[in-house]
Amino acid sequence: MNEHSSIRAMDGVKNAFNSFADVIDKDMKGVHIGCYSVALIGLSMAIRKVRPFSKFKRPGDIPNHFIQERRELTGLVKRIDPNGGLLLVEHKPLLDISWISSGQLPIRISGVKVAGLGLNWLQAIVVGNQIKFIPVAKDPNFLQCEVLLVQNTKDKKEDLLNVGERLIKIGFGQTEPVQPPLSFDPRFLIYYKRLQKAESIALRNKLGLKYYIKPAKSALSVLIGNLRELSERFSQTTRKHIKNVPNISST
Numbered sequence: 001m002n003e004h005s006s007i008r009a010m011d012g013v014k015n016a017f018n019s020f021a022d023v024i025d026k027d028m029k030g031v032h033i034g035c036y037s038v039a040l041i042g043l044s045m046a047i048r049k050v051r052p053f054s055k056f057k058r059p060g061d062i063p064n065h066f067i068q069e070r071r072e073l074t075g076l077v078k079r080i081d082p083n084g085g086l087l088l089v090e091h092k093p094l095l096d097i098s099w100i101s102s103g104q105l106p107i108r109i110s111g112v113k114v115a116g117l118g119l120n121w122l123q124a125i126v127v128g129n130q131i132k133f134i135p136v137a138k139d140p141n142f143l144q145c146e147v148l149l150v151q152n153t154k155d156k157k158e159d160l161l162n163v164g165e166r167l168i169k170i171g172f173g174q175t176e177p178v179q180p181p182l183s184f185d186p187r188f189l190i191y192y193k194r195l196q197k198a199e200s201i202a203l204r205n206k207l208g209l210k211y212y213i214k215p216a217k218s219a220l221s222v223l224i225g226n227l228r229e230l231s232e233r234f235s236q237t238t239r240k241h242i243k244n245v246p247n248i249s250s251t
Contacts, residue, residue, distance in 0.1 A: 057103025085114030171207030
């Protein structure tokens with residue numbers, strides 16, 4: 001009797017353990033499904049935020065949080081639009097899929113007015129090369145960016161050349177007034193102060209559009225003053241000669 005009771009008790013323990021194991025197994029499957037779901041949602045949100053496959057072709061394609069976060073993007077400069085000195089860039093996403101069509105994103109170097117020689121410099125130095133561009137503002141027709149030219153050094157390390165600073169420093173561009181909200185953005189103002197410093201260097205080295213305009217204005221003012229003085233002297237001399245001419249009366 002005791003033996004049968006022990007067997008029944010063991011069977012009860014086995015059944016209880018199997019039931020518990022089934023419950024745990026079901027719960028673990030539920031936990032796994034829940035973890036997979038959370039991971040999938042997180043991945044979807046990350047892809048939506050980072051946009052690793054997107055090839056931006058228009059200013060409106062750039063998410064606003066890319067501008068707020070100053071997200072650095074990469075692209076290949078295809079050509080220069082002479083009307084406004086725009087860089088037409090083929091954007092390269094983080095994960096470049098060849099069958100996704102590419103376009104040419106119009107980029108303007110923020111804070112810089114490009115002179116005629118600057119267009120030639122951009123054509124010779126920047127076109128056909130890779131750049132990194134940091135969007136700072138969107139306009140309907142172009143994206144305002146800080147532009148960095150990727151240069152490979154002898155030891156095959158990346159060296160970044162700030163295109164806006166270099167254009168101004170060699171006299172091929174000048175700073176232009178900044179409008180709100182950029183004029184109140186402390187991060188942009190750090191960049192803009194570097195542009196102003198480059199312009200001071202260009203003026204000190206007698207380079208750039210401002211250097212040629214200022215002496216030309218001064219010379220023009222002197223020339224106008226001299227012409228006025230000559231005109232007054234000529235008028236005075238003419239009046240004296242007229243007074244000295246004798247009156248001829250008809251006989």
